[in-house]
Amino acid sequence: MTSFTETFEKCGICGTFTKHMVMLSTNSFGSPDLDLRPPGMKRHTMDEWLQECPKCGYVSVFIGEIKEGVREIVEGEEYSALHTGPLSGTLANRFLKASLISECLGNRKGAGTYALYAAWAADDVGDRATARTARLKAAEHYMGVASRLEKRDPTSTRAITLKTQTVDILRRSGRWEEAEQLADSLSEQQIDAKIKAVINFQKSLLRQRNDSPHRVNDIINIDERNKINSQ
Numbered sequence: 001m002t003s004f005t006e007t008f009e010k011c012g013i014c015g016t017f018t019k020h021m022v023m024l025s026t027n028s029f030g031s032p033d034l035d036l037r038p039p040g041m042k043r044h045t046m047d048e049w050l051q052e053c054p055k056c057g058y059v060s061v062f063i064g065e066i067k068e069g070v071r072e073i074v075e076g077e078e079y080s081a082l083h084t085g086p087l088s089g090t091l092a093n094r095f096l097k098a099s100l101i102s103e104c105l106g107n108r109k110g111a112g113t114y115a116l117y118a119a120w121a122a123d124d125v126g127d128r129a130t131a132r133t134a135r136l137k138a139a140e141h142y143m144g145v146a147s148r149l150e151k152r153d154p155t156s157t158r159a160i161t162l163k164t165q166t167v168d169i170l171r172r173s174g175r176w177e178e179a180e181q182l183a184d185s186l187s188e189q190q191i192d193a194k195i196k197a198v199i200n201f202q203k204s205l206l207r208q209r210n211d212s213p214h215r216v217n218d219i220i221n222i223d224e225r226n227k228i229n230s231q
């Protein structure tokens with residue numbers, strides 16, 4: 001069960017008081033999607049993942065807090081354009097604004113993750129164009145982080161995980177060739193059996209030009225079906 005409590009927050013940028021729901025508990029029973037979108041009730045709590053000030057548009061986990069440099073970003077041209085643009089008021093836009101803040105603060109992992117959340121929010125309302133743009137942004141940030149990690153350690157498992165997630169992000173955006181190239185390059189690396197199974201599954205989806213969401217459990221089910229068929 002998901003439980004909430006109400007809280008009042010004073011915006012750290014403009015001082016406006018607003019009421020917010022804070023999630024006390026939820027569950028994520030079941031299998032995540034291949035891009036790690038959570039299952040269970042958590043999947044449907046995205047409205048509560050970030051607070052947003054209705055006046056100045058600042059978004060954060062707690063809008064009462066502001067990190068150094070954030071005021072300049074929120075009051076800047078790019079953020080304002082996003083805040084008042086065509087996606088104004090949508091959940092996808094809330095995550096895109098958070099992505100921009102992370103990007104400007106130099107946190108590319110955060111920027112990628114918030115862009116991916118924006119894609120999930122856009123998926124839920126059938127906004128395919130925004131979902132695609134947000135996914136490409138997420139892929140770009142994740143690949144940037146992976147490349148930085150690999151410079152320090154060519155066998156970085158975090159880089160492998162990010163690149164595996166990016167194969168799915170690219171596939172869901174219909175970037176077939178890029179997704180295939182990335183999947184092929186991962187196959188040539190030292191990867192564990194679980195990642196290998198994910199990559200092989202992705203390759204079969206890519207051959208079918210399949211851009212639908214799939215769950216991690218779908219791989220296990222396919223493996224089991226193959227075992228039964230080969231008996």
Ligand SMILES: [Zn+2]
Binds near residue numbers: 011012016058
């Ligand atoms: Zn505000």
